[in-house]
Amino acid sequence: MGKYIGIRLGHALVILAIVVVLVFIxxxxxxxxxxxxxMAGSVDLHDPSVVERVRHQYGLDQPIPVQFVVWLGEFLRGxxxxxxxxxxxxxxxxxxxLPITLELFIGATLWSIAIGIPTGILGALKRNSAAxxxxxxxxxxxxxxxxxxxxxxxIYLFAVLLPIFPPSGYVPFSEHPLLNLRxxxxxxxVLGTHSGGLLARFVRSSLLxxxxxxxxxxxxxxxxxxxxxxxxxxxxxxxxxxxxxxxLSWGGLLAGAFIIEVIFAIPGLGRMSVEAIFxxxxxxxxxxxxxxxxxxxLVNLLVDILYGYLDPRVRVRG
Amino acid sequence: MAKTAHEALLCxxxxxxxxxxxxxxxxxxxxxxxxxxxxxxxxxxxxSGCGKSATALALLRLIADPPGRIAGGEIxxxxxxxxSADDATVRDIRGNRIAMIFQEPMTSLNPxxxxxxxxxxxxxxxxNLRGDSLLAKCLALLESVNxxxxxxxxxxxxxxxxxxxxxxxxxxxxxxCDPDIVIADEPTTALDVTIQxxxxxxxxxxxxNRRAALLLITHNLGVVARYADRVNVMYAGRVxxxxxxxxxxxxPRHPYTIGLLRSVPRLDQPISEKLLPIEGQPPNPLDLPSxxxxxxxCPFAIDKCRAEAPVLTRDANGHAVACWxxxxx
Amino acid sequence: xxxxxxxxxxxxxxVASRNPALALLRAVARHRLASVGLVIIAALIFIAIFAPLLAxxxxxxxxxxxxxxxxxxxxxxxxxxxxxxxxxxxxxxTRVSLFVGIVSSLVSAVIGVIIGLIAGFRGxxxxxxxxxITDAFLCFPPLIFILAMSAVLGPGLQxxxxxxxxxxxxxxxxxxRGQVLLVRELPFIEAxxxxxxxxxxxxxxxxxxxxxxxxxxxxxxxxxxAILVESGVSFLGLGVQPPTASWxxxxxxxxxxxxxxxxxxxxxxxxxxxxxxxxxxxGDGLRDALDPRLRGANRVPR
Numbered sequence: 014m015g016k017y018i019g020i021r022l023g024h025a026l027v028i029l030a031i032v033v034v035l036v037f038i039x040x041x042x043x044x045x046x047x048x049x050x051x052m053a054g055s056v057d058l059h060d061p062s063v064v065e066r067v068r069h070q071y072g073l074d075q076p077i078p079v080q081f082v083v084w085l086g087e088f089l090r091g092x093x094x095x096x097x098x099x100x101x102x103x104x105x106x107x108x109x110x111l112p113i114t115l116e117l118f119i120g121a122t123l124w125s126i127a128i129g130i131p132t133g134i135l136g137a138l139k140r141n142s143a144a145x146x147x148x149x150x151x152x153x154x155x156x157x158x159x160x161x162x163x164x165x166x167x168i169y170l171f172a173v174l175l176p177i178f179p180p181s182g183y184v185p186f187s188e189h190p191l192l193n194l195r196x197x198x199x200x201x202x203v204l205g206t207h208s209g210g211l212l213a214r215f216v217r218s219s220l221l222x223x224x225x226x227x228x229x230x231x232x233x234x235x236x237x238x239x240x241x242x243x244x245x246x247x248x249x250x251x252x253x254x255x256x257x258x259x260x261l262s263w264g265g266l267l268a269g270a271f272i273i274e275v276i277f278a279i280p281g282l283g284r285m286s287v288e289a290i291f292x293x294x295x296x297x298x299x300x301x302x303x304x305x306x307x308x309x310x311l312v313n314l315l316v317d318i319l320y321g322y323l324d325p326r327v328r329v330r331g
Numbered sequence: 332m333a334k335t336a337h338e339a340l341l342c343x344x345x346x347x348x349x350x351x352x353x354x355x356x357x358x359x360x361x362x363x364x365x366x367x368x369x370x371x372x373x374x375x376x377x378x379s380g381c382g383k384s385a386t387a388l389a390l391l392r393l394i395a396d397p398p399g400r401i402a403g404g405e406i407x408x409x410x411x412x413x414x415s416a417d418d419a420t421v422r423d424i425r426g427n428r429i430a431m432i433f434q435e436p437m438t439s440l441n442p443x444x445x446x447x448x449x450x451x452x453x454x455x456x457x458x459n460l461r462g463d464s465l466l467a468k469c470l471a472l473l474e475s476v477n478x479x480x481x482x483x484x485x486x487x488x489x490x491x492x493x494x495x496x497x498x499x500x501x502x503x504x505x506x507x508c509d510p511d512i513v514i515a516d517e518p519t520t521a522l523d524v525t526i527q528x529x530x531x532x533x534x535x536x537x538x539x540n541r542r543a544a545l546l547l548i549t550h551n552l553g554v555v556a557r558y559a560d561r562v563n564v565m566y567a568g569r570v571x572x573x574x575x576x577x578x579x580x581x582x583p584r585h586p587y588t589i590g591l592l593r594s595v596p597r598l599d600q601p602i603s604e605k606l607l608p609i610e611g612q613p614p615n616p617l618d619l620p621s622x623x624x625x626x627x628x629c630p631f632a633i634d635k636c637r638a639e640a641p642v643l644t645r646d647a648n649g650h651a652v653a654c655w656x657x658x659x660x
Numbered sequence: 661x662x663x664x665x666x667x668x669x670x671x672x673x674x675v676a677s678r679n680p681a682l683a684l685l686r687a688v689a690r691h692r693l694a695s696v697g698l699v700i701i702a703a704l705i706f707i708a709i710f711a712p713l714l715a716x717x718x719x720x721x722x723x724x725x726x727x728x729x730x731x732x733x734x735x736x737x738x739x740x741x742x743x744x745x746x747x748x749x750x751x752x753x754t755r756v757s758l759f760v761g762i763v764s765s766l767v768s769a770v771i772g773v774i775i776g777l778i779a780g781f782r783g784x785x786x787x788x789x790x791x792x793i794t795d796a797f798l799c800f801p802p803l804i805f806i807l808a809m810s811a812v813l814g815p816g817l818q819x820x821x822x823x824x825x826x827x828x829x830x831x832x833x834x835x836x837r838g839q840v841l842l843v844r845e846l847p848f849i850e851a852x853x854x855x856x857x858x859x860x861x862x863x864x865x866x867x868x869x870x871x872x873x874x875x876x877x878x879x880x881x882x883x884x885x886a887i888l889v890e891s892g893v894s895f896l897g898l899g900v901q902p903p904t905a906s907w908x909x910x911x912x913x914x915x916x917x918x919x920x921x922x923x924x925x926x927x928x929x930x931x932x933x934x935x936x937x938x939x940x941x942x943g944d945g946l947r948d949a950l951d952p953r954l955r956g957a958n959r960v961p962r
Contacts, residue, residue: 024792031796039812150693153944157936159888159908161895162929165915169922227438234393234433235453235504236425238418245452250443268801272892276915286804287896290811302808306799325488326442 014321021317025310032306037081040299088303094296098288103300106285113183114270114281117204120197121266122259124205125212128155130255133216137251138243140221148213155210160269164203164276171199181278200277204269208262215258220251253323260316267305339366340511340544341390346404348385348394357616359385361568362404364643367512372538372545374559374576376552376591378613382568383548384434387514390546391431392421409511427457430505432534434517436497440489446500447485453507472503476533495526499533506537513538516548531558552595556580564588567614567624570643574650584652584659586629623655631656694945700938708754715748720903728921738923740913746924749905750931756906757935760817760890764824765882771825772832773875777863779833780840787837794830802827802889810898820890820899828882835878839871873950877943884939891932907932 075083087094093103129152136148172180178199184192223229224247232246233239274283282301289297348360360382367373375383388394389401392413406413408429413421425431430453433439441449450469454460460468466485473481476499489497498518505513515534519527535558538545547559555562555576562579564572564587572585583589590609611628614620620627626636635655645651707714716736717723723735723743731738737746779790797805802824809823810816843849844867852862891908893899895915900906907928914924 024795027792028795028799031792032799035796039808146692153693153937153940154933157884157888157933157940159891159895159911159929159932159936161892161915162911162925162932165911165918165925166929169918169925173919227433227435228441230393230395231433231439232441232452234391234425234431236422236427236456237452238422246441246444250441253443264801268803271804271807272896275896287807290807290898293811298808298811302800302804305801305804306796309799309801324443326490 017321018318021314025314029307029310032310033085033303034081036299036302036306037084040295040302041080041084042077088300093300096289096297097294098292098297103296106297107282107300107304110280110282110285113185113279114274114283116186117197117201117270117273117279117281118266120201121204121208121269124202125207125209125262128205128209129212130216133213134220136213136217137220137224145217148217152210152213152217155206155213158206160203160207161272161276163206164199164273167199167203168276181276183277183279183281196277196279200273200279203273204266207265207269208259211262211265212255212258216251216255219254220247223247223251226250249323253320256316256319256323260312263312264309267308340369340409341367341546342405342407343367343386343390344405344407346386346389346406347402348382348389349400349402350385351398351400352617355617358402358619359399359568359616360389363565363568363570365563365570365573367544367546369511369544370539370542371560372535372547372558374547374549374555374562375565376549376555376562377565378550380613380616381565383565384516386565387431387516387546387548390514391425391429393431423457426453426505426510427508428510429512429514430508430510432498432501432505432513432515432518435521436494436501437489437521439501440497442489444488445485446487446489446492449489450485450500450504450507453504457508468507472507473500475506475537476500476503478503494522495530498522498530502530502534502537506541509541510543512544512546514546514548517550518547519554520549520551527554552591564591567616567619569624569640569653570651571625571653572651573643573645574648578648578650582650582659584650584657585654586631586656586658587625589658590628623653631658691945691948693941694948697938697941697945700934701942704754704758704935704938707751708758711751711755715745715751717745717748719744719749719752719905721745721748728917730921731923737927738921740910740921740924741917744905746910746927749910750907750927753905753907753910753928753931756817756900756904757887757890757932760821760824761883761887761935761939764821764828764886764890765879767821767825768828768882769832769875769879772829772834773836773868775829776833776836776838777840777867780837780844781859781863781867790833791837794833797827797830798834800827802885803892806889806893807896807898810893815898816901817890817899817904820893824886824889828886831882832875832878835874836871839874840867843867843870874947877947877950880939880943880946884936884943887932887935887939891928 091104093107095101096103096106099106132148132151136145139145168180171177179196183196186193224243229242229246232242237245270281270283271287272283273279274281275287278284282304285297286301288294289301343366344364345362346360346364347358347362350357350359363382363386365373375386377383385394385399390406390413392401394401401414404414408424411420411424413424440446447466447469450472451460451465454465454468469485470481473484478484478496478499484492492500498521502518505515513534518534519530522530531554534545547554549555559576561575562573563570564579564585566587572579572583572588579588580592583592587609590607593607594609596606609628610630614624614627620637622638622640623629623632623636624640626632629636631654633656639655641653641655643651643653721744723739723745725743726735726739727743728741729735729739729743735745735747737750739745740749775790779787800808805827806820806823809826810819813819813823849862849866852866857866890899891906891911894906894908895912897909897912900909910928911925911932914921914926914928918925
């Protein structure tokens with residue numbers, strides 16, 4: 014098991030290295046002088062001596078690899094630069110907004126598990142029945158509905174027509190727990206339906222495949238009741254790929270957070286990032302890209318480890 | 332091994348199993364009848380697709396429904412009719428009074444649980460063993476099938492074993508509750524030839540120790556010759572010949588059996604003797620020939636064979652054959 | 661295997677050996693949901709092609725007397741804040757979505773499959789490097805990557821498609837590579853190699869046709885993803901530029917005027933959802949149809 018984790022970790026580090034280079038290219042090299050202009054405030058790009066001075070000031074006249082190392086060093090030390098839009102330190106902005114987005118994610122994951130797993134199991138156990146078709150169709154719709162549209166529809170129904178939930182806005186939990194929960198019901202639900210649909214389909218197909226295996230037949234031949242056969246021999250092997258799905262849908266959650274936070278005016282990392290993109294706030298963008306990829310890498314690593322724990326065959330193959 | 336009782340342990344009458352396929356209904360098992368006596372080894376022989384595995388699965392009501400279906404017949408085990416029995420009764424018998432050993436040990440064992448856990452399940456379920464007594468019994472079982480270092484093995488996973496060892500473990504699992512009947516569905520087909528003999532010896536010894544009956548499904552005539560007391564030959568879902576193992580080799584009476592024996596090399600025949608394959612192809616289960624299913628390939632066929640399916644008739648010596656022609660003539 | 665499988669095996673072989681393309685189409689059509697998807701896609705393509713004939717008005721025609729009009733006889737679905745007919749804009753939006761979706765997916769597929777073929781076939785260091793690079797790209801959710809790229813490259817449909825292809829190739833590269841690994845060990849590939857067939861020929865003539873099935877499924881589903889992403893980007897304002905109509909953009913207008921003109925928020929969303937669902941259904945149907953027939957069904961014995 015240790016070797017298995019070691020290999021995975023090694024891969025992750027290599028990927029991280031590539032990602033960091035990628036981010037540097039995207040957010041520094043390509044925009045080029047635009048970055049400089051942004052960093053220096055409104056600089057007159059037409060005046061060559063000004064350009065010269067600013068470039069020197071920000072170390073942009075150094076060769077690219079040197080710039081990369083400098084930038085990386087700053088980043089690792091916690092100096093993520095200053096936001097062009099707000100003037101705050103980027104790191105501070107992240108820290109401020111992280112708990113809010115985290116709360117959204119937790120809520121969304123809870124919704125998706127609550128929606129996805131029971132329906133998936135139901136669909137598998139009652140294959141080809143009306144319930145199963147409903148589950149499959151529902152799952153596909155859940156995945157296909159644009160999250161922003163679903164959000165708008167829900168806002169219209171439950172905030173405009175029937176004013177049960179607030180159409181937008183956010184109240185921190187520490188300030189007012191009840192209002193906080195009320196505010197996040199709709200956004201987390203929207204996020205949750207998307208990954209819930211994915212989960213339902215995976216659970217269903219995985220369980221179906223397991224139920225057709227010979228070892229399930231062996232379990233029956235031992236004299237177990239159908240319920241015991243499913244519970245003892247089908248669930249564990251069947252749920253293993255589910256772990257991967259939770260990992261897969263994490264990326265979807267991240268992307269969803271961007272749009273949902275904008276629509277519901279929630280002051281989280283997603284909205285901050287979208288604003289940064291509009292304003293070409295490169296320091297924030299760089300940090301966001303790295304944080305996101307780090308996040309995804311970590312989640313994938315965790316999923317791999319969990320998989321290894323659940324399925325002993327994987328540990329050998331490595 | 333002599334029959335220890337004249338009353339049959341298992342009576343199968345007119346068992347019929349159907350499968351629904353995209354192209355129609357296939358009758359995999361067609362009114363099959365036979366008896367199984369305590370302490371004997373009965374071999375069910377035939378080519379792939381002749382219905383022998385489906386017969387075995389049907390005995391424990393393990394036919395997958397859909398697409399399969401037990402369409403008719405009667406299975407009496409110790410005077411308990413199984414096809415009409417309720418689920419609880421059947422579950423009580425499975426793994427306990429009638430045990431099954433499957434063909435593919437790799438796929439028949441759950442890859443995510445240890446050997447120990449899977450081995451102990453029938454004991455847990457039927458004998459209510461737990462904890463230390465369960466552990467002790469599992470160790471004893473592994474030892475009885477000659478698996479070395481049983482203590483470590485209990486903690487291992489199926490993929491860490493070789494095919495032969497997995498099958499031994501399946502045998503141990505099957506025997507764990509001292510069943511009256513063991514059904515072995517091609518237990519060695521998936522294994523190397525060198526291991527096959529070992530395993531069959533083991534199986535025979537285990538069965539003999541417990542005075543259980545063994546229903547051995549195989550397509551290997553050599554295995555039949557060595558281990559079986561009686562033989563049922565199946566073709567296209569029907570039993571075409573049924574007699575003792577000695578008799579089958581000495582004086583086969585069904586043209587299919589004769590054809591089979593002629594196509595297999597035998598040590599008691601001169602090398603120069605040619606192997607004669609049976610003419611024609613195995614029948615398409617969706618489109619069986621009329622009358623006797625074997626008639627298109629039969630050198631002895633007469634008009635009646637085309638028109639009417641022969642019935643299995645037993646002669647004075649107990650040798651049963653389903654054929655209109657008496658090949659001895 | 662037990663006899664239980666054999667009857668089906670006999671049938672499956674005989675059906676599949678006839679014209680495979682026809683058999684495939686028939687299999688897909690038999691799949692209830694997939695045939696619904698096919699119908700929807702056909703309808704969308706029809707709408708896209710014949711947009712000028714179907715749309716009652718030009719999509720950019722402004723009727724300033726009827727701004728934000730509710731649905732009525734003159735404008736079936738109402739008008740937007742500049743008096744432009746919603747129905748016409750949606751019809752023309754079909755062109756945008758289909759075009760972006762299909763082009764993005766195909767370009768990603770072509771680039772990705774070629775790279776994946778090379779990675780899988782060469783193996784070794786080349787394979788390892790390519791795989792780590794794709795892993796790196798895949799650390800970003802597609803939407804986020806494309807949003808970032810649009811900040812860097814500027815807004816507009818072309819950039820959206822470019823960014824999508826820059827990202828999307830990774831999915832196909834991984835898929836193709838995985839498939840190549842499976843096919844590479846087959847005897848007929850060994851045979852070709854031993855006779856001296858050059859590598860590129862093996863890759864494209866022998867391996868590629870055998871991995872097309874999952875690639876086709878992936879292309880179909882990626883079209884759905886591309887449509888979703890484009891509408892998301894347009895919704896946020898970074899995709900299509902005015903005055904072009906796109907479903908996502910109309911939805912943004914709808915959101916702005918949610919209480920005043922709710923239909924504006926419903927109609928474009930329905931279009932997007934229908935399109936994405938259709939491609940997902942078809943992709944699913946393809947996948948089921950291309951699966952080996954003998955996979956375990958839910959077999960519950962009595």
